[in-house]
Structure formats: C-alpha cells, structure tokens
Amino acid sequence: MRILVAEDDAATRLLIRRVLEKEGYEVTLAFDGLDALERFAQSAPDIVITDFQMPRMDGLQLCRALTVARGERFVPLIMLTGGQDADLLHNSLEAGALEFLNKPIRPDELVARVRAIAAMSAMHFTLANNQEETLGEIAIVKHLLERLTSPGLKLMPPGFAMETLQTRRINGDACSYLRGIGGNHFGLLCDATGHGLVAGVSTLPVLETFQTMASRDIPLESIYREINTKLCRLLPSDRFTCLIMFRLDPEMGILTVLNAGMPDVFLFRGDSQELRVFTSRNFPAGILEDQGEIEVEDVAVVSGDRLFACSDGLLDLFAEPILRKRFLRRGTRYSAAEDQAWLRNTLRVSLKNAEQHDDLTWALWEVPPPMPLDLGQDPLLPPTETVEGLALQFDLDPRIHGVRDLVPNILGLLGYKGVPSATLQKLGIVLTEGLDNAVDHGLLGLQSTLKAGGFEDYEARRKEALDAHGAGLARCRLALHYTPGAVPILHHLRVNISDDGPGFDWAAHAQSTGPGELAPHGRGILLMKALTADFQFNEAGNAVSFTLAC
C-alpha cells in the first residue's frame, strides 16, 4: 500500500516516513501541497497524509485539488492539525479530509490511524472490484438474452406487441416470438424465480428450447415437456420458471394457450365482447420431472380477437392487477395500435413511480386476417420435364397417431432436403388441412358445419367418432420433383392425400361454397385450392392431389 505524505517540516516528514516504512508501507514525500499534487499522479497513492499549514498550497487547498484529481477512485485523506479548533475541523471535512491526526505526531497513534484507514481502503477496493465483476457478468447475460430474443421480436407482424420492461437488475423475465415452419405464430413469456444472474441464466435454456422447437412447429405440450425436463436437470431444486406459450394458426383460426404458473391470459372477442380467460393449469417448469398430463387450451378465433398476457413477478408487489382491470374495461373499443400505445405508456409511468418492483413482460396480439385467397382460376404450372428425386409415403391410423405433431416433422425433414421456407409454410397449411379432412370428414364422417357449433363441442363429437372408429387409414404421398441435369434443381412438390372412407360430393361442395362463406370451418378446401396448383379430386371424392412450386 502506497502513502503520499505532504509536510513542509523536514523533521516531521522524516519521522512519519520512518514509522510508516517500518510498518511495511511504501512512502512518497512531498515538501508542500503543490509538490504533493504533482507527485500524486505518478505515485498513485492509496492514502494521502497532509499537513494543514504549508507554503504555496496548504492542506485545505490540497484536499480540494485531490478530491478532483482522484476522480472515482477512493483515496482517503488524513489531515495533520495543531489543535481541535472546530472551524478548522469543519473546513477540513468540507474540503474532503476523512481523518485527523494531532501534532506533535505520536508514532503509535499514527500507526493505528493509518492501519484502520488502510483496512477500510482495501475493503473499498475489493467491493468496487466485485461490483465491476458483477456488472460485467450481468452485462453478458443481458447481451445473451437480447441476442436470443430481439431478432424474433423485430419480425412480429403489425398488430402484435410484446416486450419485457427490465429493471436495472436481471429478474428472470423474458419473451420471445417466432413464426414456425408451417406459418403459425408462436409466443413465449417467462418469469424465472429469484433475481440476478441465476434467474437470468435459467431463462436461457427456456428461450433456446422454445425457439428451436417452435420454429419446427412442434406442439406446445411437447415444447413445455422438453423445457421442464431441461430445467429439472439443469437447475437446483428451489428454482423454477413460470411461463405462458401461445400458438396462433390464423389460417385455421385456432389459438392454443399453455399457462404454467403465470397470471390469467385474456382473449377479448372483437365481435361479441365476450371474454375468455386462460388460468394456469400446469406446474411451473423445473419442479416435477414427471407432471403427468400437460393441459393446453384450444379455442377458435377470428380476425380482430385480441390476446393479452403478462407476468406479475410472482408475489412481488406491483400495481399490475389494477392495470389489468383498467385494460379489461377498455375491451376492444380501440384499435390494437391504440391499446398497445396506451399500455406502453401506462406501464412506463407506473414503473417509474414504483421504486422496488419486478420486471414486467406483456403481450398484446391481435389475430390477423387469414391470407387473402385468390379464388380465380386454378393456376397450372407450365409443363416441365422433371424426375422424382425423393418420395415420402405414409399411412396413418387416427386411433394411434394424430396429424398435428406429424406435419412439423415432415416439414422439418423437407426443409433439411432443401425445400424453401415459403413452400414449407404453404405445405404446412395444406398438409394439415388435407390430412385433417381425410381423418375427420373422410374416415370419421364428421360434417365440417359441426365446427360452427363451437370448438369444444366439435372436439367432443370427434372423440366419440374416433372411439367408435374401426380400421381405415389416411394415406399420404409427397414427391420432390427435380429438373434433370448435371445439377438437378428442385422444381415442385406433388402431394396425394387419400383415405379409406367413402368419399364426398366435391363437385356439389365447390358449387355451394362461394367466396362469401369464408368462416374458418368452410374455408379448408378453398384454402388448399388457393395455395396450390393442379388441385384435383378423384371421382369418388376420397383422394386429392396438388402441386406446390418450389
């Protein structure tokens, strides 16, 4: 530890030096204030001892100058005084002195004072260093979170808003948006327990797993299972993460919500003013490795419906329930953009007013209109000579396997084989629709008009039909066609979907379904027709084939 001593009296100067050097300190001597100031920069002392009265620059002036010169660094200043004059002490403290020593100097008192101050200085140094280290670590985690979430959030379509308002610390809140391979919108809001680095670090596997799996259009239950398993294995048992996930399929008009330990999610119906609430039905992730059944809720939605979700930082006090009530009263009287602006503003104000609060994450999504359908003539691809480079074929027994989790995996494989993402997005929609039709209408004999009676009702009828269903498969063949040559180029996909059912009167269906009847349940075939080329039914009406350009 280095000490700078400013003293014009040579005898005192030497006494101080002898005593302190014996104690192991490194001592630099200065003849007066000005000399000390000059030596301060080069000797970078940890402590400065200065006499009160000196020529050229006295102790007070030196203290004031050093207070500026030391900047952010903590350098305690000890003033040597001849007496206990109150004004003198007061002025010295004002000037920046921290401690006093009476003259004439007593070696034991000098040593004791300097030791105490040196210990304090060392502690200060350690604390400052630790803080720097912690701030550095926090910055790294924040940077990682930002890198993981912001690219997706920037790609949100108009009508979607989602953000995390962070406090200075890391509190384990994060959100993420992305569009799956089949064109569905996925959202995640999460809130990890605790504060600081551990909370921040535990959101990383959640985000990473969500993004990898959602981009492949994997069902929310499977994503949640994977996140839960990872957290159970990675984190200590007192840590858990609450989360909400959405999946919105605007073409089929289906919203799926999974709530695990977060506050209620609200769906405002644009037309009916009805309010649908999604209460937490699952354990937060990271508590139980085997949770049994994961509960998700599917609801039919239409363009203009609005979804609102937020975190409340568990039990941390915050005026958020009040905000929610206010928001509920607003309903859908205003446009989504107006509501988002209002919400942003309100949250900013209340965050500013609340000193000790948690992070807050919120999402407000307006269900976008389905893709406009071009119902003109069925486009034909110009005839080109192609060869089948790869064909996938599968038969599906609906009693054993569902369509939903199958399609994303097929899309994933085709993506891997070079099918462009725009084609995959369309394929995701038409494959799901085609297989759903084959199973629900072809095999189970359900009428699509049943869906108008409500989603839950339809699902119940579907389950009954499925339980009663005997043998009978849905069949699918997907062929990748290439232009032949030295470097074959992927040209189009030809898809056939059929079922063992009796078929249906597609000609009559085409006649009866005009462009005016575009309720989600009646759209299926029109949608498939609009998104594909060379769309054809067989005579019996139990097989359909179409082409997708690449």
Next chain:
Amino acid sequence: MSSPTVKIQGAVAVLSPSGRFTSESHTAFKEASYPLVENPSVTTICIDLATVSYMDSSSLGSLLLLREKATAKGKKVTLRNPNPTLLPTLKMIKFDKLFETSNT
C-alpha cells in the same frame, strides 16, 4: 421474519414462519426445518402460514427444497392457513397440488 416457531405434536411438527417470508428468511427457515427432517419421530412437517403476510419466489423455492429433503426420508410436507392474498398465487403455481393444503 423472525425465526419460525416449532411445535412438535406427536408425529406432526408444526413450523410457523411469520411476517415477510423472503430470500432473507431462508437461513432461519432452513435451521428450523432441517432438524425436523432428521427427527425420527416426525413424519409430517406442517408449515403454518397463518401469520405470513408475504412470500417471494425464493421462499417458495425454500418450500420445494424442504419437500425434496423430506420426501427422500419418506416424510410429508403440508401447508396450512395461507391467507387470502397468498392462496391465489399458491394455486396459480399449483403448490396446493404439490403440498397438501388445509385450513384449521
């Protein structure tokens, strides 16, 4: 939070934290509860939340840790008397399904 009080009635040990039950209470909670896990005559550890005004997520974590330790010894952890502001949160994260929860 002051140190939780402990009352042992037969095979049931009732542990009563009070006031704010937060990350700062963790050590006191651990010191009061872990000996109960080791106590061979105790089979059920009941956390009485009647006088707890507030719990943060760390204290919920403390409950999970205790549950893990107790389960390993074949013991049960139950919750009692959560106040009306606490109960909705416990339900939201399904702690009422993880810990037998009752009112007395």
